[in-house]
Amino acid sequence: MKHIVSILCLALLLGMTGFPLGPARVAAGPAETAALPKPDMSGGMPLMEALAKRRSTRTVSGEPISERDLSNLLWAAWGINRPDGKRTVPTARNRQDARVFAVLESGVWLYDAAANALVKAVDIDARSRFGGAPLTLLYAARADDETGGMHVGSMYQNVALYCASVGLGDVVKITGRGGLDSALKLPEGYKILVAHSIGRPK
Ligand SMILES: Cc1cc2nc3c(=O)[nH]c(=O)nc-3n(C[C@H](O)[C@H](O)[C@H](O)COP(=O)(O)O)c2cc1C
Known part of the structure; x- marks a missing residue:
């Protein structure tokens, strides 16, 4: 019995600290955030x-x-x-006015690059809305500004090249991209411009 209680306590502690992140099962901590491993640069x-x-x-x-x-x-x-906070993609006048969400089994998460973490945005498994891939990245940007689409294009090309380099399969889609626009509570004028689905090629 003592054993079972200890195991349960440990499981609770691991869940609360967001560890382990799990492949497509990001464990939410109390603040609904999950740390990411340091990216390979x-x-x-x-x-x-x-x-x-x-x-x-x-x-x-x-x-x-x-x-x-x-x-x-x-x-x-x-x-x-870079140390000055600039990014892997350029943005017009360095506005950095885009958002990236990860659709995972565990929910839809906003990427917080400065913290290298995910922040829970919607607590549902929305993978089927985007074709069922284990991961879909949603790129949100200003829909009323022509640079929004340009920024998103830079993002999906960077990701496509990473996918090619490690043998992941990916496709960008505009059809069905807007299924979560209202649930994501995007800033005024923003829309999901592209959904980018990623997984192991079959
Ligand atoms: C902005 C953009 C939107 C796209 N939208 C869709 C889409 O809605 N559905 C789809 O099946 N493919 C979509 N694609 C993928 C294209 O069909 C694909 O890139 C094209 O056929 C060329 O094939 P390749 O990417 O293998 O070179 C899109 C691509 C881009 C760049």
Whole structure:
């Protein structure tokens, strides 16, 4: 009995600290946040090889994305790559006015690049709304400003190249992208411009 109580306490403690993040099961802490592993900022496939491999993959398995890949994908999309807070993608006048969400089994999470963490935005499993891939990134930007789409284009290309470099399959879609716009409580004038689904090619 004492044993069972200890195991339950440990499980509760691990859940509260958000550890382990789990491949596609981000455990929410009390503040509904989950830390990501530090992204890899070196190594990887040579850029020209990744460009040669880049393509859309529409059929992926349900196998969860690893924590490491999740962190690297988010960093490629919208991470901070310099001490002055600038990012892996350029933005007009450095406005940095975009948002990236991760649709996982555990919910829909906003990427907080400065904290290298996820913040729970919607507590539902919305994967089926985006074709059922284990991970879909949603790129939100100002819909009333032509630069919004440009910023999103930079994000999905960075992510597509990362996918090509590690053998993940991905496809960007505008059809069905807006299913969560109201639930996500986006800033005024923002919309999800593209949904980017990612998984292991079947
Ligand atoms: C902005 C954008 C929107 C897209 N929307 C869709 C879509 O709604 N559905 C879809 O199946 N593919 C979509 N695609 C993927 C394209 O169909 C695909 O990139 C194109 O056929 C070229 O194939 P490739 O990516 O393998 O080079 C989209 C691509 C882009 C860049």
